[in-house]
Amino acid sequence: MVSTQSNKHAAPEPPETWQDRFRDAVAPRTLALGVGVLLLQFAFILSYLGAFHSPSPHRIPVAVVAPAQVAGQVVDQLNGLAGEPLSATVAADENAARASLRSGDVSAVYILNPAGTQDRLLVASGGGTAVSGALEQIFTKVTAAQQRTVAVDDVIPLFSGDGRGLSGFYLVVGWVVGGYLFASMLGIAKGSRPATFPRSVWRLGATVPYALASGFGGAVVAEPVLHAMNGHFWSIAGIGTLVTLTAATVTIALQILFGVIGIGLTVVIFVILGNPSAGGAYQPSVLPPFWRTISPWLPNGAGTDAIRRIVYFDAHGITQSIVVLVCWVVGGVVVSLIGAAVFHRGSRHAVASG
Structure with missing residues (x-):
């Protein structure tokens, strides 16, 4: 009886405000990620418009x-x-x-x-x-x-299947997108930041068969299916494997270091900076200084240049592009392993102290 009376005289709960409903629908962390996405969008617009709005030849x-x-x-x-x-x-x-x-x-x-x-x-x-x-x-x-x-x-015209000379560029875009999406999937499946060193090793190992399938699959589409590359199947497949490995290993490394934010950083490197500077529609020598400078050192530009040299210039001068791609792969693997080892050690110490 006492509890019944007290319930009768309890103060009514205050009505729910629109702020309460907003916080219930959109968590603060989600809002912060939304702001990050908006900034990436602006960076995307700035990079592409900056690179392409006024191309002019340079040296x-x-x-x-x-x-x-x-x-x-x-x-x-x-x-x-x-x-x-x-x-x-x-x-x-x-x-x-x-x-x-x-x-x-x-x-x-x-x-x-x-x-x-x-x-x-x-x-x-x-x-x-x-x-x-x-x-x-x-x-x-x-x-x-x-x-x-x-x-x-x-004297070195485009092949009939390579309209406007963009086939190699779009091949590289496909390989890059596949590489970082695969790595992102591996990270999100069991936590974006791998908790153990062995798990990171297995994820890096999983990128190898995927990269081989990606490189050879892209080469099959480009040449036997669409006849866009005028042969050069094995060389193109090799470059595709390297490009895919680059995107995948770098994405894993950034996820280990920064968690979900690492995926956004991957987009910055490969999409916001890499694509407009790669030399697709506009080659580096007609791009503004910033994009012209970074072009040969990013995987997108190195991969596009390698494909173009293989198809049209008998692979002359391809060494630098291959070295750049290999360095990105090695860097992604090394950073991933070091980062995983450090975080794994930290998690073990936390468990032991707990």
């Missing part, structure tokens, strides 16, 4: 074939153009210049005709249509200013 390598008495003057004139769009050098002869173009050491060959007013410009659209198009515009203006004309000859 594109060009070989000049001209009579000895005027070759130096022509080179000085080309290198003195406003904004430094070209980096011209004198070639020993036309054969040497063509060899440099076929190996990707230069992006064009300018052949001055000493007996007339029509010159020739040899370009390689396989190295990037943005670059070859910019070179054609530059030399058309330069020769017109001297009452000369220039005939453009694309």
Whole structure:
């Protein structure tokens, strides 16, 4: 009876406010993550617009074939153009210049005709249509200013299955996305921060068969299925395996160090910075300084350059790209193992002290 009376006279609970309902629906941690996503969105917009809103050529390598008495003057004139769009050098002869173009050491060959007013410009659209198009515009203006004309000859054209030369770039995008999604799945499945060193080792080991399947699967789609790469199956599969391993191991490392936030950092590296600087629609030599500088050192740019060199330039100059990819893989593995060992030791000490 006493408890009944006390319940009757108990103070009514205050009505639920909209703040209470909001906190019930959206936890503070979720709100913080939402703010993080918004910042990533703004970073994405800034990076892509910054890279692509106003592309302009910068020091594109060009070989000049001209009579000895005027070759130096022509080179000085080309290198003195406003904004430094070209980096011209004198070639020993036309054969040497063509060899440099076929190996990707230069992006064009300018052949001055000493007996007339029509010159020739040899370009390689396989190295990037943005670059070859910019070179054609530059030399058309330069020769017109001297009452000369220039005939453009694309000596390394795009393959019919590689429209606009973007197939390699999209291959790399697919490999990168697959790599970090697979690693993210491994982390989220049993906690984004692995609690034990053995678990981290197994997760790193799981990336190897996945990367092999990813690399070879991408190569199958690109060549036997769509005929976009004109052969080179095994080389492309190898690059795909490396690119996938890079994305996967780096994602695991960042998850171990930073938990769920590590996935966001992965997006920063591979999507926000990596994709616009990779040299897909616009090659590095026509990108603004920041994106041009980071391009060869990020996995996206290294992978895209490697594929382009394999397909169009007989793999000349591919060593740097491979070294960059291997360094990212090794760095991801080392950081993952060290981070897992440190966190594992810390968790064991916590359990022992408890």
